[in-house]
Amino acid sequence: MQDALPPALFIAVVASSISVMILAHRLSFLTVGISHASLAGLGLAIAFSFPLLPTATAFCVAIALLLAALPKQRGISEDTGTGLLFAGSMALGIVLISQVSRNQVDLFGLLFGNILTVSAQEWHWLLFIGCMILLAFITMARAWWSIAFDAITAAASGLPVSLLRLLLYATVGLSVVMCVKLAGIVLTTGLMVLPATCAWLWGRSLISLWLLSMSFAIIGTFIGLLFSYHYDWPSGATIVLTLCVMFIMSWGIAWLTQRNK
Amino acid sequence: MKSPVISLSHINFGPSHTPILDDISLELESGHFMGIVGPNGAGKSTILSMVIGRLQPDSGHIDLFGECLKRFNRYRLLKNIGYLHQLHDYAPNLPLKVYDIVAMGLHDYAKPLWQWFGSTSHQHTDIVQALQYVEMEHLMDHDFRQLSGGQQQRVRLARALVRKPKLLLLDEPAAALDSKQQQKLYTLLRQLCDTQDIAIMMVEHDIAAITGHVDSVACLNRSIHHHAMKGEQIPEDVWHQMYGQHMHVIAHDTSCIGCHHA
Known part of the structure; x- marks a missing residue:
């Protein structure tokens, strides 16, 4: 528990920051796509015995950038492109991993998260990309926010919109890798969408959304880990479940206060 | 000439x-x-x-x-240049106050977050003035999504004007x-x-x-x-x-x- 808490909370802070931009730019399906595509990256790393996290990181960012560039080039809609790459790289990952003997790969950990077994080396790597993500967020949050509100006017007022969008996708790719460590491939989207979704009901500006989203994520992760430790439930799933419960409660309270107004 | x-x-x-x-x-x-x-x-x-x-x-x-x-x-x-485009396919679902939307028109809106906590008094004056031009200053703390189409349009015009x-x-x-x-x-x-x-x-x-x-x-x-x-x-x-x-x-x-x- 003590070992898992700092990385889990750190990942929660990073994921909840980017979460705000994912909701604003409607990229939740992109996170589904990239997280599943990361299986191919992990498969490549395992098959050729590359370092696991760096390979997955590079692969996820590449996929994210590909998805940012693909639709414009070929006239394929973005969700089709995401679905395509998502299925393709998942299939590739399964084939690659199936070639490796069973006890070498913690497939359950890849799919559902294994924050309890984070090594010192992995922790350093998580810190490194996490700080990069936060730095990118703090530097470009306003520009991304303004593009999410009205991309045409943002471009007309002199913002390099396509470059900023590319950087956003790359940052989302990086965040996905971190979340895969905590919540696994299948549950990453929950971690990247739920915090800001809870905040969306209450926040009224970029800063308040960001702070709320972080608070929800930190509280959810903390409670989730407590439960997971106490009842021996899988940690990633418990955290996502806690966030879901928090969303339902938050939504209920918002609904009640709206009605009583 | x-x-x-x-x-x-x-x-x-x-x-x-x-x-x-x-x-x-x-x-x-x-x-x-x-x-x-x-x-x-x-x-x-x-x-x-x-x-x-x-x-x-x-x-x-x-x-x-x-x-x-x-x-x-x-x-x-x-x-x-201040630019106001046509409305079609325009339904942002961001929780934003009218005031913040006009702020987006400022030249230095997109700067990093840590710089934003510095001096903002002249920006505040500019934003309020732009809202006064379009007679929307009384609604500056309202949620943009709850305004009528005409009010939203006036806020957008204020965003184009705030950059002088x-x-x-x-x-x-x-x-x-x-x-x-x-x-x-x-x-x-x-x-x-x-x-x-x-x-x-x-x-x-x-x-x-x-x-x-x-x-x-x-x-x-x-x-x-x-x-x-x-x-x-x-x-x-x-x-x-x-x-x-x-x-x-x-x-x-x-x-x-x-x-x-x-």
């Missing part, structure tokens, strides 16, 4: 057999209020899109503030406004031209509503059919070329440009 704020020369756009814009030349001095009118699909919005760099003309060139508009100087030149532009490009700014608000808007724009020397290029299809306010009207349908200055009449054949035979001009005013029954 003042040097032009914007000058378009021999702009062509679209395939050569069915051009969208055909040999367009226009000039605008500071303080000049120009209306561009024409039927649907005449290429009115296309002209504005070219000035802000969303579209590249196939030939011809655009000068902004005495400099040729190029890819590398575009972002710098655009800082002096030298050139305003407006694409049907009155589209969501009732007639009283329309007249207020045109009066405000006229006043901005006269007191702050802003040049305005405004696309509108209701010529009768704007004639009392603008300095000139350009009649556009693929090419500029006529460019009338204030007090000048637009010949009837120009109307028929643009809109076909079934065209009635209803405005009756001695000072009105579009009226040929004066």
